[in-house]
Amino acid sequence: MVSFLYPIKKLLKKGRGSRGSEGGGGKPPAPLSRSLDDALRTVKDALGGSADLVIRRFAIMINRRPHQAAIVYMDGLADPRELLKSLLADSGDMQEILRSAEDVEPLQLIRQHLLKIGQINGVSDLDTLYHAILSGDTCILLNGVSEAIAAGTGSAKERNISEPASQAVLRGPREGFAETLRTNTALVRRKIKNPNLWMETRQIGEVTKTDVAIMYIKGIAGDKTVNEVRRRLDRIRIDSILESGYIEELIQDDTYTPFPTIFNTERPDAVAGGLLEGRIAILVDGTPFVLVVPALFTHFLQTPEDYYQRADISSLLRMLRYVCLFIALLGPAAYIAVTTFHQEMIPTPLLLSFIAAREGIPFPAFVEAFLMEITFEILREAGVRMPRTVGQAVSIVGALVIGQSAVEAGLVGPAMVIVVSITAISNFVIPMYNMGISIRMIRFPFMILAASFGLYGILVGVIVMVLHLCSLRSFGVPYMAPFAPFIVEDQKDNIFRFPRWAMLTRPRYFSEGNLVREKDRPQRKPAR
Amino acid sequence: MKTPKKGMKLLLLAAALLALPGCWNRKELNELSIATAFGFDAREDRYLVSVQLVNASEIADKQGGGGRVPVVTVQQSIGNTIFESIRGLTTTTPRKIYSSHLRIVVIGEDLARQGIAKLLDGLSRDHELRTDFYIIVARDRKASDILQVLTPLEKLPTDKMFSSLQASQRNWGITARVDLHELIYDLVDKGKDPVLAGIVIQGNENLGGTDANRHAVRPPATLKYQGLAVFRKDKLVGWLDDEQSKGYNYIRGSLKSTIVRLPCPKGGELAIELIHTSHRIKGNIRDGKPVIDVRLSVEGNIGEMECKMDLNTPRSIPRLEKELSDAIEETMEATIAQAKDYKADIFGFGSAIHRADFRAWNRLKDRWDDEFVHLPVHVTVNAKIRRTGSVVESFLERMEDS
Numbered sequence: 017m018v019s020f021l022y023p024i025k026k027l028l029k030k031g032r033g034s035r036g037s038e039g040g041g042g043k044p045p046a047p048l049s050r051s052l053d054d055a056l057r058t059v060k061d062a063l064g065g066s067a068d069l070v071i072r073r074f075a076i077m078i079n080r081r082p083h084q085a086a087i088v089y090m091d092g093l094a095d096p097r098e099l100l101k102s103l104l105a106d107s108g109d110m111q112e113i114l115r116s117a118e119d120v121e122p123l124q125l126i127r128q129h130l131l132k133i134g135q136i137n138g139v140s141d142l143d144t145l146y147h148a149i150l151s152g153d154t155c156i157l158l159n160g161v162s163e164a165i166a167a168g169t170g171s172a173k174e175r176n177i178s179e180p181a182s183q184a185v186l187r188g189p190r191e192g193f194a195e196t197l198r199t200n201t202a203l204v205r206r207k208i209k210n211p212n213l214w215m216e217t218r219q220i221g222e223v224t225k226t227d228v229a230i231m232y233i234k235g236i237a238g239d240k241t242v243n244e245v246r247r248r249l250d251r252i253r254i255d256s257i258l259e260s261g262y263i264e265e266l267i268q269d270d271t272y273t274p275f276p277t278i279f280n281t282e283r284p285d286a287v288a289g290g291l292l293e294g295r296i297a298i299l300v301d302g303t304p305f306v307l308v309v310p311a312l313f314t315h316f317l318q319t320p321e322d323y324y325q326r327a328d329i330s331s332l333l334r335m336l337r338y339v340c341l342f343i344a345l346l347g348p349a350a351y352i353a354v355t356t357f358h359q360e361m362i363p364t365p366l367l368l369s370f371i372a373a374r375e376g377i378p379f380p381a382f383v384e385a386f387l388m389e390i391t392f393e394i395l396r397e398a399g400v401r402m403p404r405t406v407g408q409a410v411s412i413v414g415a416l417v418i419g420q421s422a423v424e425a426g427l428v429g430p431a432m433v434i435v436v437s438i439t440a441i442s443n444f445v446i447p448m449y450n451m452g453i454s455i456r457m458i459r460f461p462f463m464i465l466a467a468s469f470g471l472y473g474i475l476v477g478v479i480v481m482v483l484h485l486c487s488l489r490s491f492g493v494p495y496m497a498p499f500a501p502f503i504v505e506d507q508k509d510n511i512f513r514f515p516r517w518a519m520l521t522r523p524r525y526f527s528e529g530n531l532v533r534e535k536d537r538p539q540r541k542p543a544r
Numbered sequence: 545m546k547t548p549k550k551g552m553k554l555l556l557l558a559a560a561l562l563a564l565p566g567c568w569n570r571k572e573l574n575e576l577s578i579a580t581a582f583g584f585d586a587r588e589d590r591y592l593v594s595v596q597l598v599n600a601s602e603i604a605d606k607q608g609g610g611g612r613v614p615v616v617t618v619q620q621s622i623g624n625t626i627f628e629s630i631r632g633l634t635t636t637t638p639r640k641i642y643s644s645h646l647r648i649v650v651i652g653e654d655l656a657r658q659g660i661a662k663l664l665d666g667l668s669r670d671h672e673l674r675t676d677f678y679i680i681v682a683r684d685r686k687a688s689d690i691l692q693v694l695t696p697l698e699k700l701p702t703d704k705m706f707s708s709l710q711a712s713q714r715n716w717g718i719t720a721r722v723d724l725h726e727l728i729y730d731l732v733d734k735g736k737d738p739v740l741a742g743i744v745i746q747g748n749e750n751l752g753g754t755d756a757n758r759h760a761v762r763p764p765a766t767l768k769y770q771g772l773a774v775f776r777k778d779k780l781v782g783w784l785d786d787e788q789s790k791g792y793n794y795i796r797g798s799l800k801s802t803i804v805r806l807p808c809p810k811g812g813e814l815a816i817e818l819i820h821t822s823h824r825i826k827g828n829i830r831d832g833k834p835v836i837d838v839r840l841s842v843e844g845n846i847g848e849m850e851c852k853m854d855l856n857t858p859r860s861i862p863r864l865e866k867e868l869s870d871a872i873e874e875t876m877e878a879t880i881a882q883a884k885d886y887k888a889d890i891f892g893f894g895s896a897i898h899r900a901d902f903r904a905w906n907r908l909k910d911r912w913d914d915e916f917v918h919l920p921v922h923v924t925v926n927a928k929i930r931r932t933g934s935v936v937e938s939f940l941e942r943m944e945d946s
């Protein structure tokens with residue numbers, strides 16, 4: 017019956033079958049040549065004679081014998097000044113490396129000598145050498161030795177740590193992640209100074225070899241979940257990872273859903289909060305957006321500010337967000353349904369106003385709503401991409417003027433403009449942008465359902481949506497927890513935010529076993 | 545066939561659910577013509593149905609519009625049954641009539657005398673109609689005349705009829721708010737006969753439907769509620785005047801507040817404002833004969849004193865209270881006498897007997913009309929005067945002296 021759809025599915029699968037050829041991925045690693053000249057030539061050729069590859073040959077005295085050596089680094093990625101200071105004497109000649117009594121290898125001597133550099137690794141094959149150079153390390157090659165030293169000297173210029181543009185708060189830290197992985201892991205470590213905060217790195221992306229790190233708190237995060245994250249990351253076969261969004265799409269549970277199942281944030285405090293609950297953070301080099309898994313529906317309607325402000329106002333604001341969720345989702349649909357099918361539900365004076373407003377408008381209510389919604393989407397998208405000077409004015413003026421003119425031209429009714437405006441504004445109350453865009457998308461099918469089948473259609477749509485939501489899982493955790501299955505203890509951080517003295521346990525699904533946050537209860541009243 | 549995947553199942557489920565209803569109820573707002581009032585008259589042996597339709601563009605115009613076009617329009621149609629007549633209206637109205645927002649149904653007196661039961665069936669059966677509209681009788685008039693009067697204060701005349709009925713029952717007590725549910729209930733119940741409010745046009749009714757009625761400071765024609773219509777079974781048999789209508793409301797306990805006029809001992813009159821009433825109708829069978837006890841307790845304030853009377857003495861207030869209870873008793877007994885005259889048990893005494901002793905009621909119910917005429921009713925009123933308003937003594941006394 018539905019088999020006619022399977023050929024379409026096969027087409028979608030085809031892309032994954034063919035493995036693109038990666039640079040030397042399947043072959044055994046090629047060794048470094050003993051000859052310095054050979055090695056340098058190989059490196060230069062491999063990088064295509066790139067102008068930013070710097071090769072500096074020099075002679076170095078080890079055990080009173082001069083050795084030919086070279087440092088290789090990428091200009092812009094590596095900053096070898098400290099390294100050079102260690103190797104060169106003040107006068108500019110090569111410093112004599114200490115003589116050693118035993119017959120220690122020259123390379124070892126250099127390694128021991130370079131105390132100022134923190135990270136020193138040995139490199140024995142070409143692939144690792146290339147990776148080291150391209151990661152900002154400075155490599156030291158010695159004639160006659162088939163090994164090299166990679167010294168960590170990466171210090172590319174990066175953006176200052178500033179307030180995250182997408183998630184601003186009134187109260188709370190104004191730090192946002194930067195684009196460098198090391199900076200971001202440091203920001204997280206500053207929040208959680210605990211030896212149990214563990215980090216693992218891997219490179220993902222055959223061509224880009226992007227560094228991706230997992231962070232979790234050992235003992236709080238469930239081992240099964242951590243293993244699952246590792247497994248999913250290791251299974252990724254793609255040529256490039258440019259942003260955490262790529263990873264998000266590749267490891268998420270369910271592709272055919274409009275709802276996000278992976279949380280992303282620019283704020284270190286949000287990440288730290290998630291880690292303390294037993295979730296796992298995935299940091300990707302090159303983007304300030306950090307992923308946190310598993311992610312549930314309630315997480316997308318929470319902000320870090322909820323925990324910094326008072327409990328009562330936070331609870332009310334959270335409830336407001338849920339109300340706005342419904343308005344943003346069902347606003348136009350409900351208006352269309354009620355005015356087209358169920359006019360008996362509107363009080364008589366209001367109905368008369370509606371009728372008067374719609375006199376002379378050629379379109380049915382659905383077309384009116386559709387036009388207004390599409391216009392709003394156009395304005396919104398345009399506002400995002402417009403240059404800053406022009407953007408503000410055009411979007412506000414555009415919305416007002418276009419709305420007003422449309423009403424006066426008789427294309428839409430004023431009631432419809434109100435409904436669409438309130439819907440659009442409610443959409444922005446949803447704190448996480450990815451949930452907001454999901455709601456925007458789903459609003460349109462609801463409008464179609466409302467126009468075709470009235471309130472009954474909306475009801476059917478809601479049922480289908482709820483069924484779908486309840487069937488989603490995020491890394492094995494039911495998406496609608498703690499709503500469904502209903503977990504009583506976790507309601508303290510769901511729609512309400514109970515005061516600090518009541519927040520005793522971690523969410524049940526994330527923290528296998530380590531439920532209790534602290535041994536002694538926090539004080540409810542100050543000690544007298 | 546392979547088992548469909550989860551997403552397919554969901555889609556099929558949704559498609560199945562959506563195949564059940566359809567678009568048949570879909571009505572755009574500008575296809576509706578809202579009926580706010582219906583009027584029913586007898587025309588030979590058929591019905592004349594009048595519908596008051598709202599002129600939407602005029603109604604919602606915030607600036608007042610200048611009244612170029614009347615806010616309502618009345619269309620009429622003749623048919624053998626109600627439903628048929630209403631559908632027949634589509635030949636004259638541009639849009640289909642939407643009756644969910646109906647507020648008032650007016651029945652002409654001639655039709656009321658012939659019997660109202662038949663037309664109520666159509667009204668109760670229709671799925672579009674709610675049951676929250678009030679039913680009134682046009683006194684000495686045709687219902688269609690009542691529907692053609694414009695009102696200066698309210699844009700929709702039906703709103704005026706509706707809220708006036710509510711307000712007057714609450715605050716003056718000479719009308720009765722009867723909705724469809726209650727009316728049908730009363731028609732079916734053998735122990736109570738229905739009662740409907742009556743409405744008249746005061747003034748020059750020819751100008752009632754014109755602009756003059758809305759623009760003049762003193763409109764030439766006004767709609768006014770007057771009296772109650774008494775029915776026996778479903779036929780109109782007579783009218784109660786204002787005092788008797790109050791009596792009816794006293795007995796039924798649906799009177800919240802009203803003004804009672806009492807004569808002063810030394811001449812002049814004073815008015816008491818009733819603020820609270822509580823009633824009890826108790827039926828009894830004594831010696832095989834039905835007897836009714838009606839007990840009413842009222843609380844009132846002194847509203848107006850146009851005479852010289854010293855309220856400070858401890859005897860004055862109890863004297864007033866006795867006068868008040870006497871006056872109310874008199875009103876109630878007059879009403880009962882009138883109802884007995886019409887042979888219509890409009891108070892529900894039969895239901896009271898039914899509640900007291902259903903075997904006796906079963907014996908009596910078929911001849912209740914005659915039994916009712918000889919039914920002894922004992923009326924007791926307990927009146928209390930709570931306050932004297934903002935002042936105690938009237939300044940009139942001082943005025944005379946100085």
